[in-house]
Amino acid sequence: MTFEQSNINRTTSTPPSMLEFPWHETPLGARDTWPATLAVAVEMIMASKFPQCLVWGEELITIHNEAFKPLLGEKPNAQGRPFSDVWSESWEAIAPIAARAFAGEATFIEDFQLQVVRRGYPELAYFTFCYSPVRDEHGRVLGILDTVVETTEKVVIESQLLHEQQRQRTLNETLEKRVAQRTRERDSIWQHSRDLLATLDDSGRLSSASPSWQRILEQQGESLLGRSFLELMHPNDIEAAREQLALLTNDSVQIKSRCAHADGSWRWIAWYLTVDGETTYAYGRDIDEEKQRAAALAQVEEQLRQAQKMDAVGQLTGGIAHDFNNLLAGIIGNLELLGSRISQGNIGGLERYTGAALGAANRAANLTHRLLAFSRRQTLAPKPINVNHLVQDLEELLQRTVGPHIQVEFDPATSPWTVLVDPNQLENAVLNLCINARDAMPEAGTLGITTRNVTLTLEQAQMHDVPPGEYLSLQVSDTGSGMAQPIIARAFDPFFTTKPTGKGTGLGLSMIYGFARQSGGMAYIESCVDDGTTVYILLPRDHQLAQAPDAAPQPGESLKTLPAPHKNILLVDDETTLRELIGEVLEELGYAVLHAENGPRALDILQSSAAIDLLLSDVGLPGGMNGRQVADAAREIRPGLKVLFITGYAESSVMHADDLDVDMQVLTKPFEIDTLACRVTQLLG
Template identity: 50%
Template sequence: MMDLFDKPPVDPQENAEREPRAPSEAQERLQLALDAGAIIGTWVWSVPDDRLTADERFAEAFGLCPQRCAAGICVKDAFASIHPDDRNHVTALMNASLQHGGAFRCEYRVLRSDGQYHWTEGSGRAELDAQGRAVRFPGVLLDIEARRAAEAERDRVTAMLHTFTSAVPGVVYAKDRQGRMLVANHGTTLLIGKPPSFYLGKTDLEFLEDERQARQIMQTDQRIMRQGRPEQVEERVDMPDGTEAIWLSNKAPLFDKQGVVIGLIGSSVDVTARKTTEAALQELNRELETRVDQAVAEREAAQAALRQSQKMEAVGQLTGGIAHDFNNLLAGISGSLDLIRLRLGQGRLADAERYLGVAQGAAQRAAALTHRLLAFSRRQNLMPVPTDVNALIRGLEDLVRRTVGPSITVKVDLSSTAVTCLVDPAQLENTLLNLCINARDALKGGGCMTISTCDQWLETGPGLDPELAAGRYFTLCVADDGTGMSPQVLAKAFEPFFTTKAVGAGTGLGLSMIYGFAKQSGGQVRIESVEGEGTRVYLQLPSQAVAATPVAEVAPILPEAMAARGETVLVVDDEPSVRMFVSEVLVSHGYRVMEAADSQSGLQLLRSDVHIDLLVTDIGLPGTLDGRQMADAGRLCRPALPVLFMTGFAQPHVLEDRPLETAMAVLTKPFALERFFHGINTLLGKTPESDDAPG
């Protein structure tokens, strides 16, 4: 028999060639859970290297450290919590599964942290490779303490029932075709309470005192003899002591040599005690079910209350962080404007340009903050295109080296295979730079940073987010050998506004933004870190079997090169300040402008005979139509009308479920004038390369 605790070392190459012949880990766990129910823990035992990983509930059931179980322990360490009287039985069943494959199921007692042994049931299945050697052993742990207690009580009551039944003699008798008693044993005499001379040769109607009861028995006997087949029936009989008993009778017709029914033979046993016990057990089961339902309801209510508390705590932290950062930025903007007003009143214009620069810088930082919040909430405007991630990294390599400084060695190890991902390249660049800056800060001025990529297949399970499907993913990893994170810091790494940096040194939105960007792009981000040893951050995006889109360099178009040719622009925005700003900028550059404050007013102008060359509209408009719906309705009568959408927050259906059509573009608020006029000139066909572009 195989010894669970003394296995020979496994050759790594041999171990690598072993492939289990079983479903995936998540599928196995799910099937076991469906078969068993009442799950209190799950485990996966890697047999070749004797490494058992388990979840927190398993660790609690075995009285073990959750962190150790998550990292992996020896099976021997887990077996130490099993009751000594049960270990040999568990070992024998587990060895049988390891040798031949197949299911493992065993009930045993486990010593929990409260110092008491509790009954549990382990259910699993050993997975064998092509050579029939065990490689993995996944399973689930079930709580059967209540069931074992109920079974013990039922066994006790059943034993009492058997004792009581054996003390009462059975009844055996035979009747003729007319129902007269022919022969009977001593048990019949005890049942009737009279000597045989009283009932032999008579029908039930003649010797039973209860006429209704006698007629029911005779009708049953006649039916059985008429149908010619045996039957088991329950009969209520008045006992000699005046009580009513329940008798279980097996009755069968008697045949002569020619197969003619000549009578009936029966045997009866008093099942009153058994019926009483069964009723008691049914009541006990109903009571247990009620108690279990109540316990489950209480646990779910407690979990819901905990989730609500955590949600409110997160909302409080989020709003507090936003208020803090925006107050700082607004202070810079409002203070600069106050100084400009003061200098204008004094006739001192020399400092106005400097104050304007401060206000504009604060406004840009505020815009960056909102973009990070949108990324964290997975609702930012992404422009995904098929992107060669390796090529993008190579293009940023020099910038990364200059950013982290000469004291940090930057190694780049890219996969040899060119892989395409459907992703917003600009956001991916920001993500990579954020990760590299975090790694630089963790290195504290010296060390090594590695940027690597690989293409891999991810299965469902611990390595893949439950919201994602198994498949091929391209992994970008940024690793450093710096300070690392403690488990407490690692658990909060993706929380918004959580930062270990000094006050004012960071917003705490970097990793949360990366998390939101990865999720919105159909991927995931994971962190592995050991305090004092370093950190590895994995960004995993789904691979695409399409060619990458080359990144075109777009030359900036300055406002001075954007003179209008008398075009008419309809501006629709419910925010007066934005509407005024956009309109005045357009008018100052020679455009004719019409304004509307809501979608209904804008749609009336679009459906009128007024000449309109371009529609500039916010997406989030009040009323029955949003900006996208208004533009679609307007294009029914103006099919070729160019549309520039402005948005500070785009609903997912605007861009994802209904892709932009020809001559449509999106501009995220706040925006620089260069980007605004670049969008207008592109939609109107006025680019620097155009023949009719202003000189």
């Protein structure tokens, strides 16, 4: 079924909520694949009580909150549809404004007139809205945040009031016999109007004030007579109001100012003033609530900007520079000593320096993996697993790790639900949590590991920021010192640690949180001072029983055990040193290697008559084409060509195994030479 057909079918029943909507049928894909910028923006609008929608990507996909629905009337469900389709009848007027927002310009327009069809017939409506560009961490505009309120009723009332004013001016020129009737009508408006009404003499002083002054500002009309109109305003607003009043001739002017309430507070009033002879008529509408809404909108936008800033901070922060500098010092120092010994002809014991350099390099690789886990950009290899079996296999290691003074207790769930996660990352998460628990119990205590099947209701799911449904809950608890609430609030922040200097990186819990979120679940903490701590990892239940084949290289294989295959490989990488190193390794294995430094050069080779059995390409490439685009183009030219991606940063196009075509695999940098050789041999059969 096509995207358009699915939307048509849904119009016959109650539209699904944003959380229930089948986003995988839209160009945005499943929610768990959304980039952080989109996920945060959606979280903000769904939390807002103000009508808001997000217009995302080149397809202008619409994501709106519940408060936005009344604006749609009986329109078909707008969720997941192109914004230009939702408002097709008025798109000609909206499109230029949307284009300005995508160009980076925030636009605020009041009482914008549109002809819309939302109840089966065209109607004229007015809206006050703000189009704010939503940027990613690189400053690129990916979408528009549309905050809107319908002002049709207000515009109609204002139009009626202005019409009444004109009608009264006309009545002044009619026959004397209608004066009484006109006076009664005017008096009725004067008495019952919900707006502040007043007349000013030629010196700008109030000559009359309607009873609404008492209702809105609790100011008696009699006490206002003879006072200057400007004296009623906040001192900071007087100068701007005076400039507007200077423009008042035969045309109306508008002034927004704060006016004093009897209780000493200030209320925002939108004034409409017009002059008739020596009398000025003033109509004031209370917009204090609208100002509060505008302030709330500004706060939401600031929260969105702060979330975007935190996402950028999560990718690279100053704290990592310290750790990397230490590791690089170890690598450089040992390599310099190695070079010095070789130049002196002293080749004894060189493995000590190479081993130290390799050890530091592996620790650096582990640190980058932790950062990728925190930022939810690591390359995962999810498999259906039984968490009980995983924990049972770890029990002996955990007991040795925490020491004999701590008792380890495992309380497994009966028939636990299968979950689809990367088992290595889950093992690391459990080990990290157990080490944290051990450190919280330096003398003695009990470490508990519990698994439970849980079903989250909509309310519970919203509390944990996950979709409602079935989850496997993995809990690691201790009887240690516990944590205060301010510590819990920051526990998942990167580089935050309560351990002494040199005892921890502050990335352990942030890595666990990132792994849980990237796996479609959540992590949270419950703790009290002196009453222990429990960390919960919620992982969504996997309803697919079939286990995906393991594409990892088999243990025990090495360069020496692999056969010489006599195959041809096209190697694409813009890093010359790495490309030459990989090429040399492959050539030693018996492969013929063709080199390309970017996508266009690779396409030139692919379009030639050269025999190629495997495309080995980095994901991030210069020249306007990334590795996935090169692979797609290569398969157009050479159908069935086998592809191995190598990447140090998991691009969304190869983030999950489900995104890869047949005979496509991913290898994450840094990798061992043996691992590369095994993976290439496996792909080439």
